Amino acid sequence: MTPNTAPLAVDLLDAPAPNLVTELPGPRARALIERDRRVTSPSMGRVYPLVPGRGKGCVIEDVDGNRFLDFNAGIAVTSTGHCHPRVVEAIERQSNTLLHYCSSDWYIPAYVDLCERLVASSPIAPARVFLGNSGTEAVEAAIKLARHATGRTNVIAFLGSFHGRSLGSLSLTASKARYRGGFGPLLPGVYHAPYGEAGYIKNVIFRHLTPPEDVAAIVVEPIQGEGGYLVPPAGWLEELRELCDEHGIVLVADEVQSGVGRTGKMWAIEHDGVVPDVILAGKGLASGLPLSAVIARADLMSWGAGKHGSTFGGNPVACAAALATLDLVESGMAANATTVGDHLMQRLRELASRHRNIRDVRGRGLMIGVEFPTHDDAEALEQACFRRGLLVLTCGESSVRIAPPLVVTIEQADVAIQILDDVLTELGDAVAQ
Numbered sequence: 001m002t003p004n005t006a007p008l009a010v011d012l013l014d015a016p017a018p019n020l021v022t023e024l025p026g027p028r029a030r031a032l033i034e035r036d037r038r039v040t041s042p043s044m045g046r047v048y049p050l051v052p053g054r055g056k057g058c059v060i061e062d063v064d065g066n067r068f069l070d071f072n073a074g075i076a077v078t079s080t081g082h083c084h085p086r087v088v089e090a091i092e093r094q095s096n097t098l099l100h101y102c103s104s105d106w107y108i109p110a111y112v113d114l115c116e117r118l119v120a121s122s123p124i125a126p127a128r129v130f131l132g133n134s135g136t137e138a139v140e141a142a143i144k145l146a147r148h149a150t151g152r153t154n155v156i157a158f159l160g161s162f163h164g165r166s167l168g169s170l171s172l173t174a175s176k177a178r179y180r181g182g183f184g185p186l187l188p189g190v191y192h193a194p195y196g197e198a199g200y201i202k203n204v205i206f207r208h209l210t211p212p213e214d215v216a217a218i219v220v221e222p223i224q225g226e227g228g229y230l231v232p233p234a235g236w237l238e239e240l241r242e243l244c245d246e247h248g249i250v251l252v253a254d255e256v257q258s259g260v261g262r263t264g265k266m267w268a269i270e271h272d273g274v275v276p277d278v279i280l281a282g283k284g285l286a287s288g289l290p291l292s293a294v295i296a297r298a299d300l301m302s303w304g305a306g307k308h309g310s311t312f313g314g315n316p317v318a319c320a321a322a323l324a325t326l327d328l329v330e331s332g333m334a335a336n337a338t339t340v341g342d343h344l345m346q347r348l349r350e351l352a353s354r355h356r357n358i359r360d361v362r363g364r365g366l367m368i369g370v371e372f373p374t375h376d377d378a379e380a381l382e383q384a385c386f387r388r389g390l391l392v393l394t395c396g397e398s399s400v401r402i403a404p405p406l407v408v409t410i411e412q413a414d415v416a417i418q419i420l421d422d423v424l425t426e427l428g429d430a431v432a433q
């Protein structure tokens with residue numbers, strides 16, 4: 001049996017979803033999962049047996065023809081929706097023009113176009129940009145840049161944070177111990193502080209662990225992603241900014257998950273009115289093509305030729321996808337993230353008043369975390385949603401993240417809320433009315 005891989009003939013943005021037509025997983029999905037289990041790295045802990053075949057907007061059709069409402073966006077990646085025609089058209093155009101020429105050694109038009117756009121989009125001025133292929137590469141580049149610019153070695157990150165899985169970024173990642181276990185020794189000189197706790201760095205880290213003059217960077221997610229979609233308390237990011245200013249430390253905002261319009265602003269840190277020294281972007285930047293960016297204060301990014309580079313980073317096809325993505329995000333999708341995000345937040349809070357298992361609803365725009373009493377509760381909800389055709393994913397210890405493509409409609413949001421309501425009722429936690 002060959003799965004259907006033809007482009008979707010009908011506009012599934014408008015077609016009803018979810019629509020499940022087989023048991024889950026269906027026969028084609030089961031066959032593919034069997035093959036996958038024989039040849040892929042078992043390090044990838046798959047969450048449920050979803051085998052996407054095609055996608056459009058907020059809808060994923062699996063290889064058996066089951067249609068799912070996608071509130072994951074491939075973990076905050078397909079920002080403009082699956083296969084947005086303007087993004088696909090930009091990819092096609094660039095693919096027919098130039099597929100690759102190493103940007104670290106020559107001058108690539110799409111690379112320059114994108115860097116100009118990213119500089120213009122960023123609150124950092126003047127800024128320069130380095131492009132990579134993935135979030136973790138952006139984090140690695142930021143660590144190198146901060147060390148190079150300051151001549152210092154140490155880095156401060158936060159408990160619960162996720163910055164990637166290559167050895168430098170993994171040294172900062174502190175969301176789950178199992179990500180780190182078995183890979184040590186990691187980068188020396190990395191200190192972790194509790195996320196959102198005022199005064200900790202000054203009173204504990206600087207007093208007992210490392211003097212500030214040895215610290216090159218503080219790396220922070222303006223909204224913690226993998227760690228639970230946590231919005232820090234008001235004023236905390238500003239406190240980090242002041243600390244960095246006082247001690248000449250580079251403030252790095254890891255916006256790999258929160259950036260590119262997801263929270264309603266281009267960069268989540270803009271909600272707090274804080275200007276970091278470096279912004280890292282990835283995930284949603286190119287709507288699904290591999291691309292990341294390090295946007296840095298121009299005077300910091302003063303390292304000489306050969307200090308950093310990448311064969312594929314800033315590949316012209318990925319840059320073309322990113323340029324189309326930025327056009328779409330800036331011309332309405334970020335605003336839609338605010339509108340539909342506010343609606344979702346309000347409806348989730350209504351749900352919380354009827355379902356005692358919802359302990360918290362938080363977030364900004366379309367980066368919303370819903371907290372449950374235990375990990376098992378969050379996972380049971382995630383799995384039950386899948387069985388009903390709604391794709392969501394756990395995060396943190398006991399939360400579920402709501403991160404649909406930025407193109408999601410109010411109607412689709414209401415369908416998702418109805419499914420969540422039904423699932424919570426099925427799981428038996430409704431408050432007696």
Ligand SMILES: Cc1ncc(COP(=O)(O)O)c(C=O)c1O
Pocket residue numbers: 134135136137139162163164165221225226254255256257258282283
């Ligand atoms: C905030 C943040 N930084 C970095 C990364 C790593 O990105 P990648 O998986 O593309 O290496 C992630 C991935 O989830 C992330 O959420």
